Amino acid sequence: MMEGIRRYFWRALFVVIMAAGAWATYLRFWGGLGAATNLSDQFPWGIWIGFDVLCGVGLAAGGFTLAATVHIFNIKSFRPVVRPAILTAFLGYLLVVVALLFDLGHPYRIWHPIIMWNPRSVMFEVGWCVTLYTTVLFLEFLPVVLERLKWHTALKVMKAATLPIIIAGVILSTLHQSSLGSLFLIMPNRLHPLWWTPLLPVLFFISAVATGLAMTIFESWHSSKAFGRQLEYGLVCRMTRVLAVITAIYLTLRFLDLSHRGALSTLNQPGFERWMFGLEIVLMAVPMLMFFREKTRQHPLAVYLGVVMWLLGFVTNRMNVSVTGLERSSGVHYFPKWSEIAVTLAIIAAGFAIFRLAAHYLPVFEEEHEEEATTPAGSGRIPTLEAARVPGD
Amino acid sequence: MARALLFDSTLCIGCRECERACSEGKHLPYDEKIAQEEQTSARKLTAIRTHGERFSRKLCMHCLDPACASVCPVAALEKTAAGPVIYHPERCMGCRYCMVSCVFGVPTYEWNSRLPYVRKCDGCADRVAGNEPTRCAEACPTGATLFGDRDELIAEAKKRLAEKPDEYYPRIYGIEEAGGTSVLVLSAVPFDQIGYPVNIEKVALPQYTWAALKHVPDVVVMGTVLLGGIHWLTHRKEEVARKEGRS
Numbered sequence: 259m260m261e262g263i264r265r266y267f268w269r270a271l272f273v274v275i276m277a278a279g280a281w282a283t284y285l286r287f288w289g290g291l292g293a294a295t296n297l298s299d300q301f302p303w304g305i306w307i308g309f310d311v312l313c314g315v316g317l318a319a320g321g322f323t324l325a326a327t328v329h330i331f332n333i334k335s336f337r338p339v340v341r342p343a344i345l346t347a348f349l350g351y352l353l354v355v356v357a358l359l360f361d362l363g364h365p366y367r368i369w370h371p372i373i374m375w376n377p378r379s380v381m382f383e384v385g386w387c388v389t390l391y392t393t394v395l396f397l398e399f400l401p402v403v404l405e406r407l408k409w410h411t412a413l414k415v416m417k418a419a420t421l422p423i424i425i426a427g428v429i430l431s432t433l434h435q436s437s438l439g440s441l442f443l444i445m446p447n448r449l450h451p452l453w454w455t456p457l458l459p460v461l462f463f464i465s466a467v468a469t470g471l472a473m474t475i476f477e478s479w480h481s482s483k484a485f486g487r488q489l490e491y492g493l494v495c496r497m498t499r500v501l502a503v504i505t506a507i508y509l510t511l512r513f514l515d516l517s518h519r520g521a522l523s524t525l526n527q528p529g530f531e532r533w534m535f536g537l538e539i540v541l542m543a544v545p546m547l548m549f550f551r552e553k554t555r556q557h558p559l560a561v562y563l564g565v566v567m568w569l570l571g572f573v574t575n576r577m578n579v580s581v582t583g584l585e586r587s588s589g590v591h592y593f594p595k596w597s598e599i600a601v602t603l604a605i606i607a608a609g610f611a612i613f614r615l616a617a618h619y620l621p622v623f624e625e626e627h628e629e630e631a632t633t634p635a636g637s638g639r640i641p642t643l644e645a646a647r648v649p650g651d
Numbered sequence: 652m653a654r655a656l657l658f659d660s661t662l663c664i665g666c667r668e669c670e671r672a673c674s675e676g677k678h679l680p681y682d683e684k685i686a687q688e689e690q691t692s693a694r695k696l697t698a699i700r701t702h703g704e705r706f707s708r709k710l711c712m713h714c715l716d717p718a719c720a721s722v723c724p725v726a727a728l729e730k731t732a733a734g735p736v737i738y739h740p741e742r743c744m745g746c747r748y749c750m751v752s753c754v755f756g757v758p759t760y761e762w763n764s765r766l767p768y769v770r771k772c773d774g775c776a777d778r779v780a781g782n783e784p785t786r787c788a789e790a791c792p793t794g795a796t797l798f799g800d801r802d803e804l805i806a807e808a809k810k811r812l813a814e815k816p817d818e819y820y821p822r823i824y825g826i827e828e829a830g831g832t833s834v835l836v837l838s839a840v841p842f843d844q845i846g847y848p849v850n851i852e853k854v855a856l857p858q859y860t861w862a863a864l865k866h867v868p869d870v871v872v873m874g875t876v877l878l879g880g881i882h883w884l885t886h887r888k889e890e891v892a893r894k895e896g897r898s
Binding site: 329367370374384436446447448458 | 690692718721722723724725726727742743744745746747748750751752754756758759760761762763764765766767768848850851852856857859860861862863864867870871874875878879881882885886889
């Protein structure tokens, strides 16, 4: 009974969000950006760039973090989460492209950077990286589809090309995760000193790596709920530890940079910037402290809450860089119009729905079996998660 | 020879002839109501702004190394040798990064158009290339907006500052701002009092992004070597085991 109601609720919510998104889409493409957004000459970038693109690409960072962990660093225990991470990354990028189509004034010209070059432009580099990386993610995900279709020859060919594809993917991700930060380097006087720093590319990169891990934990938590499987605590525990360490590095660097630039004194100035800054830091620092504690790591719900908090901290940071930090110098206050929010929600909802479908119909949460002779062949159970349990952790 | 404009705000009487000439030359509507707007927009490429009894002019500053041209992913904005920064609408995808990056807040957008373009003063590039003055300079009845060679205009501005030190605030706006601009401004009062942003870096802004961007090839090369090497190291043990098992 409860289960039925819950399912009905989520479906109804999905339909409502999609309907609102459809109406907003009509407004956007019929009436133009002016009709569908609160953007202006003073504030030309809103949440479609700040949330859909900046956060979207960051939240898809699990793909390269885990591909590198498993395939390059050969840490086998993380293998079970590589596929869901790559699927998320692939969907994430596709949805970022969809979001861009909404935001661009001339969406049908999205291919222009491929032939109209300006190598001095960070955006040009981001455009190329995203194009190439989406292709790489497609190739990385392809084996899952080939496996489902049982096309073994094609699968073998793909396997031979794995290493170069993985390396290309990691490099492309490194480049554009950091370049999303570089986008804001051009505005040293416009972006608030709490966020403008020459280290923006480095900070964006490190926080993207951490977000990749956080998203992977988030997903395995949800998929274990949705598909009625045990959550592999050993693995999650190890990931939260790594997350805590990376966050510590990130926050240390962040504060060293702030103090070296003398930006901490701006915290004395009144204004909402310091509160948004505080929120961003707290949302990252609290989960870090939680995950340094053995007890918290053992508690699934605490792990989940910590990870969600971290992800919110990440989103707050990206929104601060792209919206909060630019408001003061622009002289206007920007708050998204309902239609901007509707499009964003619809894109997120579509992401969840496609992920669920893919996870249902494709072997996303299964191990690659051919080369993994070590996997115990439990007939009815899904072997991977059990096999991946790290002894003694 | 790089051409430029010198706007001497002490000579401006706020007659808005520059606005009218600009709008007429660009086939934009111009009437009493539009004249009242003190902001530039997609339909008003230059604007006279009132600050008490003083006037200032807003128009594209035509930076020597413009941020807008450096950030545009498709090179839709271009700094011409003659001075003006021009826009190629047929390349533009509408990402609006040029608008975000401009310290002077110059590029504007056709927000209510279904297929909008960026609009800004193009420095009358069509005329300047033939060494004709810009429409605004030609229309100015008091000589507040002068057209000429940038170096000569700087010399002229310096002469004015030296001759009438009491009437001018002792600086020429546009020599160093954002690495230098092709629009120079003189004022009787500090520039922020007549609406010009003053906390602008003295270096060309594209340097900030280039500092990061120039490392891209290094990341690619070092990354490939590093990742390949780590892969080789971490998989070495298995390889050895496999070989030993076989032999």
